[in-house]
Amino acid sequence: MHVNIEVAHVEIRKLREQLERKQEEADEYQAMTHLAGKELEHFRYVKVTKTGKPKTWGPVVTQLVVEMLANGTPPSAISANILSVCKLLIPDAPIIEELPSIRFVRSCRTVLLHLAKTLAAYEIASQEVFQQLFTDGTTRRQTEFQNVIIGVLTPAGYRRVALDGCILSEEHNAESVTTSILVAFQRSGKLLDLWRSVTVEKYPDRQDLLDRIPPSSELTLAKMAKGFTMTDTCNTARRIQHLLHEEIKKICKEKGMSDEDIELHKSFCWQHLRNVWFGAVELALNNTLLNQLEESLSGIPSIYRVNMDIVNLYRASEKMVGGTANYQKGDGKNFVHFKNEFHPTTFLYPLMRACGGTRQDLCVEGAPSILMNIPMYLQFLHWRMDACGTSGDGILATNLYLNFKSSEVIAQLRVLSILHIAICMPVRWLAGKMESLLDYDFGYYDMGKALDIMESAFMEIIDDPS
8 A cells, every 4th residue: 555645744734734723613612602692692681689679671672662663663572682692692692681671662752762862952053053943732631742853054054853753732722832942942851951961970081972963052053043943834733833932032132132133934844734725625626526416426325425525526436446544345355356367467556545534635646546547447347236236235336336437526626637737846846945055046036937837737727617
């Protein structure tokens, strides 16, 4: 047997080098595991037994939960996500003894709320001046609340920062809402002062950190001295706007400003103005068709609830064929089966959400999809009523069938679709992109030019309807 000694030595050196590399990787992995285990000790409960309070989680777990909530993770999935990540990153380290309960995770939403409000106050107070203050109100489950959004011009561009999205007032009048808005500024200022006090306590030798956090005195409406206040056009909102102007002027004078230094401007939201237009359009079309079709409508049994309210037609359509209405008497599943069985290649336009709330531009926004889907809706309704006969509840189906067979309803949908494409969408885009059109010398006051163009076009149609 002949052995090449030189080749054998070379192979032995290669094997030793591979073994050394593997040993280095093993040592590095062991060190990382040990370090991670020490860091993840913070995951355990911090027991509080002397005061008799229940056990709480440490700041690391709280921060992890808050981060996941901020990213949109459902509370019920957070504990499982923590377990999965730990097992995947460090499979051989049994570091998980307990996991946060769903109750603790949900309570962290309050922590996230305070954190978001504090950061919003920081962002607003850090600015030298405010360009805009916008406020609007809405209701949820018969509870009225208000929001306040501040517009600021930063080096990165124009930004809107929500100071508070849910301001509850004692009463539902303009005076009480105005007072609540002022209180919201004071509360946000207290969050900044609390942040500063905690910073001093945790980092007593870091003056640079403290200097980066503005005091509550910087969160003042005096920075609105030359800004815009924007509301919608209803009487209560306009009253709130007037009262805010009076309060801002008062605060500015307390800061030592003269009347020449105060140059407040009032403005109305063009999104709300657009809704007002289409609310009037909807009412006018409804009344016109009711007058023209009075004799025909009187011949339809009232049980079928046929009228010319276009939004009611959208809601009935969503209940009948929509997949998200969850209406017990609807037939969305059968409609999907009908479409896939008999028209698998036909495109179906998605319906606008009509059952979840009320907004005035819905009358034009929901028209195109209904208009384009009517041929399939009619075939499905005919197929359904022919299959079911007189059995079951056919009031909703009959209501839609009578509406979709009406040439007047089709004409109404065509008009509203044209208005949506020709007016609603361009005005919405201009109102939403106004701050980015500075390079084109277009701003808030130039929206009046769009209104003049629209009026001229309508006058031409009146003069020559063809």
